[in-house]
Amino acid sequence: MSWGFLRDLLSGVNKYSTGIGRIWVAVMFIFRLLVYIAAAENIWKYEHDEFECNSKQPGCENVCFDHFFPVSHIRLWALQLMMVSTPSLLVVFHVAYRENREKHHNRKLYKRPGEIDGGLLCTYLISLILKTGFEIVFLILFYKLYNGFKVPRLVKCDIKPCPNTIDCFISKPTEKMIFLCFLVATSCLCIVLNLSELSYLIFKYSIKCYLKRYTKKHQ
Amino acid sequence: MDWGALHTILGGVNKHSTSIGKIWLTVLFIFRIMILVVAAERVWGDEQDDFICNTLQPGCKNNVCYDHFFPISHIRLWALQLIFVSTPALLVAMHVAYRRHEKKRQFRKGDQKCEYRDIEEIRKQRFRIEGSLWWTYTSSIFFRLVFEAVFMYAFYFMYDGFRMPRLMKCSAWPCPNTVDCFVSRPTEKTVFTIFMIAVSSICILLNVAELCYLLTKFFLRRSKKAGNPKHHPNHENKEETKQNEMNELISDSCQNTVIGFSS
Numbered sequence: 065m066s067w068g069f070l071r072d073l074l075s076g077v078n079k080y081s082t083g084i085g086r087i088w089v090a091v092m093f094i095f096r097l098l099v100y101i102a103a104a105e106n107i108w109k110y111e112h113d114e115f116e117c118n119s120k121q122p123g124c125e126n127v128c129f130d131h132f133f134p135v136s137h138i139r140l141w142a143l144q145l146m147m148v149s150t151p152s153l154l155v156v157f158h159v160a161y162r163e164n165r166e167k168h169h170n171r172k173l174y175k176r177p178g179e180i181d182g183g184l185l186c187t188y189l190i191s192l193i194l195k196t197g198f199e200i201v202f203l204i205l206f207y208k209l210y211n212g213f214k215v216p217r218l219v220k221c222d223i224k225p226c227p228n229t230i231d232c233f234i235s236k237p238t239e240k241m242i243f244l245c246f247l248v249a250t251s252c253l254c255i256v257l258n259l260s261e262l263s264y265l266i267f268k269y270s271i272k273c274y275l276k277r278y279t280k281k282h283q
Numbered sequence: 284m285d286w287g288a289l290h291t292i293l294g295g296v297n298k299h300s301t302s303i304g305k306i307w308l309t310v311l312f313i314f315r316i317m318i319l320v321v322a323a324e325r326v327w328g329d330e331q332d333d334f335i336c337n338t339l340q341p342g343c344k345n346n347v348c349y350d351h352f353f354p355i356s357h358i359r360l361w362a363l364q365l366i367f368v369s370t371p372a373l374l375v376a377m378h379v380a381y382r383r384h385e386k387k388r389q390f391r392k393g394d395q396k397c398e399y400r401d402i403e404e405i406r407k408q409r410f411r412i413e414g415s416l417w418w419t420y421t422s423s424i425f426f427r428l429v430f431e432a433v434f435m436y437a438f439y440f441m442y443d444g445f446r447m448p449r450l451m452k453c454s455a456w457p458c459p460n461t462v463d464c465f466v467s468r469p470t471e472k473t474v475f476t477i478f479m480i481a482v483s484s485i486c487i488l489l490n491v492a493e494l495c496y497l498l499t500k501f502f503l504r505r506s507k508k509a510g511n512p513k514h515h516p517n518h519e520n521k522e523e524t525k526q527n528e529m530n531e532l533i534s535d536s537c538q539n540t541v542i543g544f545s546s
Binding site (some may be wrong): 083086087090094095098099102103106108112114116117119120160217218231233234235237238239242243264 | 285286289331340341342345346347349350353354356358359362369370373377380381457518528
C-alpha cells in the first residue's frame with residue numbers, strides 16, 4: 065500500500081497548523097502511520113491462511129473466518145488512518161482558495177493567506193470536529209465488531225457446513241492484541257490533542273473578540 | 284517498510300546535535316535500521332511457516348504453541364524500539380522550529396534587537412545548545428535512555444534471555460500431552476539478537492556519555508559565569524561559531540530538512 069500520498073498531505077497540512085496541530089501530525093506520522101507500515105501490516109498478512117479449524121469439512125474454515133472477521137482489523141485500521149487525515153484537506157483547500165482570490169483581484173486581501181482567522185478559523189474548527197468524530201466512530205466500530213479489543217486464541221464455530229461445534233484457532237492472537245491496544249491508545253491520544261486544540265482556539269479567539277469589542281466601546 | 288520518513292526527520296535533528304549525538308545517529312542508522320531492514324527481516328521472514336511441532340493436531344503447532352512462545356515477534360519489538368528511541372529527537376526538532384518561528388516573527392515586526400539580515404539566514408542558522416534548548420536536549424537524551432532500557436528489559440523478560448533455543452516443549456491445549464516444537468534458524472536468530480543487543484548497549488553508553496558531557500559543560504559554564512561576571516560575549520560567540528562551522532563541515536552529511544518543521 066502506498067502511503068506516500070498521505071505522508072505528503074500531512075506535511076502540507078503542517079504549514080497551516082497551530083503548535084498542538086503539529087504535535088498531532090507528528091503523532092499521526094510516527095506512532096500511527098509508521099507503526100502501521102513497519103509492523104502491523106506484516107502481522108495480519110497471512111491471517112486467513114493461518115486461521116485453522118479442527119475439521120476437514122470443505123468450506124468450514126472459510127465460513128467461520130468470515131463470521132468472526134467481517135472486516136479485517138488491518139483494513140479497518142487503514143480506513144481509520146485515511147478518514148482521520150482527510151478533514152485537514154479542508155484547511156488546505158480554503159488557503160488555496162484565499163490565495164486564488166488574491167491573485168484574481170490582484171491585490172492583498174488578507175494579512176497572510178495562511179493566518180487562522182475569520183472563515184479559515186471556522187474551516188479549521190470544523191476539520192477538528194470531523195477528525196475527532198471519525199476517531200470516535202472507528203473506535204466504537206472496532207469495539208462493536210469484535211466484542212471489545214481482545215483477540216481470543218480459540219473461537220467456537222457452528223455455522224453450516226461445519227458439523228456440530230468446532231474449535232477454530234486464530235494465529236498470533238497476543239501480538240495482534242498488543243498492536244490493537246497500541247492503536248486504541250494512539251487514537252485516544254489524538255482525540256485528546258484535537259479536543260485541546262479546539263478549546264485552545266475557541267478560548268484564544270473569544271478573548272480576541274472580547275478585547276476588540278471592549279476597545280471599540282471605549283473609543 | 285518506509286523508514287525514509289524517519290531518516291529525513293532525524294537528518295534534520297543532526298544539525299543541532301553534539302558530536303556524540305551525531306555518532307549516535309550514525310550508529311542508529313547504519314547498525315540498527317539498515318541491519319533490521321536488510322538482514323533481520325529475511326531471517327525472521329519464515330518464522331511461523333517453519334515453526335514445526337511434532338503433532339498433526341490442528342491448532343496446536345501453528346497457532347497455540349507459536350503464540351505461547353512468541354507473544355510478539357523479535358522483529359516487531361525491534362521496530363517499535365527504534366521508533367520509540369528516535370522519537371525524543373523530535374522534541375529537539377520542535378523546540379528549534381519554535382525558536383526559528385519566534386525569530387521570524389521578531390524579524391517581521393522589524394525588531395531592532397534582531398540581528399539577521401533576511402529570513403533565509405534565520406532558516407539556515409544553527410542554534411547553540413544552551414538555555415531552554417539545553418533542557419529539551421537533555422530530557423530527550425534521558426527519555427532515549429529510558430526507552431532503550433525498558434525495551435531491552437522487555438526483551439529479556441519475554442524470551443527468558445537472549446538465546447533462541449532449538450527445541451521448545453509445548454503442552455498448551457489443544458496439544459495432546461507435551462509436544463516437541465522446533466524453531467527455524469535458531470543459531471542465525473541468536474547471532475542477530477546478540478548483535479542488536481550489543482548495538483543497543485553501545486547506544487546506551489553513547490547516550491550516557493553525551494549526558495555527562497552536557498552536564499559537565501553546564502557546570503563549567505556556570506562556574507565560569509560565577510567566577511568571571513564580565514565576559515566578552517562577542518569574542519566568545521566568534522570562537523564558538525567557528526568551532527560550530529568546523530564541526531558542521533567535518534561531520535554534517537545528512538539531509539538538513541525536517542519534514543514540515545522548517546517552514
